[in-house]
Amino acid sequence: MTTNRIKNIASKLLSDNYYILKKLTFDYLMKDGRWVTQAREVYDRGDGAGILLYNKEKQTVILTKQFRMPTYMNDNTDGFLVEICAGMLDKDNPKACIIRETEEEVGYRIKEVKKVYEAYSSPGVMTEKMHFFIGEYTDDMKVNNGGGLDSEHEDIEVLELPFREVVDMLYKGEIVDTRTIVLLQYAIINRLIELEEISH
Numbered sequence: 001m002t003t004n005r006i007k008n009i010a011s012k013l014l015s016d017n018y019y020i021l022k023k024l025t026f027d028y029l030m031k032d033g034r035w036v037t038q039a040r041e042v043y044d045r046g047d048g049a050g051i052l053l054y055n056k057e058k059q060t061v062i063l064t065k066q067f068r069m070p071t072y073m074n075d076n077t078d079g080f081l082v083e084i085c086a087g088m089l090d091k092d093n094p095k096a097c098i099i100r101e102t103e104e105e106v107g108y109r110i111k112e113v114k115k116v117y118e119a120y121s122s123p124g125v126m127t128e129k130m131h132f133f134i135g136e137y138t139d140d141m142k143v144n145n146g147g148g149l150d151s152e153h154e155d156i157e158v159l160e161l162p163f164r165e166v167v168d169m170l171y172k173g174e175i176v177d178t179r180t181i182v183l184l185q186y187a188i189i190n191r192l193i194e195l196e197e198i199s200h
């Protein structure tokens with residue numbers, strides 16, 4: 001983390017109530033040569049991982065549905081969002097995290113996963129980098145009903161849906177989570193599941 005475009009960084013803790021919110025003040029060298037003082041609030045919740053689980057033979061994918069308060073505070077009428085299975089790394093590496101989350105949230109014990117992207121979630125405000133995976137699942141990998149950790153009051157609905165239907169939802173604008181859109185588009189572009197035709 002070095003650059004000659006910023007100096008005099010000052011950090012003020014605004015909240016460590018659950019995760020960490022700081023106000024960073026720093027001098028920034030504009031491209032026209034002027035130094036200006038800038039302030040940015042930065043939210044640090046660590047990094048995360050997400051996975052698109054798919055079954056080529058059944059032509060299905062597994063997604064989740066859960067209540068997301070921040071979306072309810074915006075314009076999501078009931079606050080529920082259809083998403084890929086995802087979680088925060090905590091102390092795990094991304095692969096171990098996503099294998100753990102897959103078992104906790106959707107109830108499948110998978111071993112093989114493939115990393116396809118690594119990207120910042122919301123670079124203007126969050127430190128978070130997301131690690132994106134895909135993974136094949138089969139019925140015999142199911143070890144529980146998923147749903148998330150009761151100790152954290154997670155209340156996750158597991159959706160096993162035909163890929164065709166999910167692609168239609170995507171094109172109708174019914175999938176409104178960026179991480180989920182990214183991985184569904186990856187699946188379409190790379191023909192993870194063969195569809196006769198993809199309508200737009």
Ligand SMILES: Nc1nc2c(ncn2[C@@H]2O[C@H](COP(=O)(O)OP(=O)(O)O[C@H]3O[C@H](CO)[C@@H](O)[C@H](O)[C@@H]3O)[C@@H](O)[C@H]2O)c(=O)[nH]1
Nearest residue numbers: 018019047048049050086087088089121128130152153154
């Ligand atoms: N008490 C309390 N609990 C919280 C708070 N924020 C989160 N939690 C708890 O922490 C759990 C985190 O569950 P994970 O499955 O690890 O994370 P996630 O919420 O699914 O996050 C995933 O999606 C996010 C985007 O929506 C990503 O930002 C994140 O990296 C990850 O991929 C939540 O279910 C909830 O119980 C909070 O402010 N207070």
Ligand SMILES: [Mg+2]
Nearest residue numbers: 085086087105
């Ligand atoms: Mg989660």
